[in-house]
Amino acid sequence: MYRIREVDGNDDGIADTLADLHQSTFLDTAPVPQFDQGHWWLALHGTKPVGFAGIVASTHVVNAGYFCRVGVVGKHCGHRLQLRLMRAMEARARLNGWFSIVSDTTDNIPSANNFIRAGYCLFIPTQPWAWPNTLYWRKDMK
Secondary structure, eight states: OEEEEEEOTTSHHHHHHHHHHHHHHHTTSSOOOOTTSSEEEEEEETTEEEEEEEEEEOSSSTTEEEEEEEEEOGGGTTSSHHHHHHHHHHHHHHHHTOSEEEEEESSOHHHHHHHHHTTOEEOOOSSOOSOTTOEEEEEEOO
16 A cells, blocks of 8 residues: 655655655656755655655746656556655645646656646746756646
8 A cells, every 4th residue: 555645854864765765766867856945745655665756836937836856666666656746746736826837857758648647738938947858847726
């Protein structure tokens, strides 16, 4: 059984767990985010953390949240955890009063498919913030 819970990135133990999950899922392909900013979640299998996600205020789109990370440990992929983490972040975005959520994917077909499955649309930002081959995603909050 899997469950999702919001956690406090300011807590040193939680930040260490988030950093370990980041290393397990992203290896050295992305910088470690600042866990003391934004909102963070853990996906747990029993009591073992197997995934994580974070959302911060976007610095690129007005009144929007930015999915800064969503990662699931390999052997736990395929259980819709990324989608469940995305739904938790959407609920937080609504509570924060953000009008939309934006994110990006680069060379990650499973994540792109999850964005589509969750109702996100491709968009072209006025100022692209990632790599030339990055796909940008947006979903309006209602």
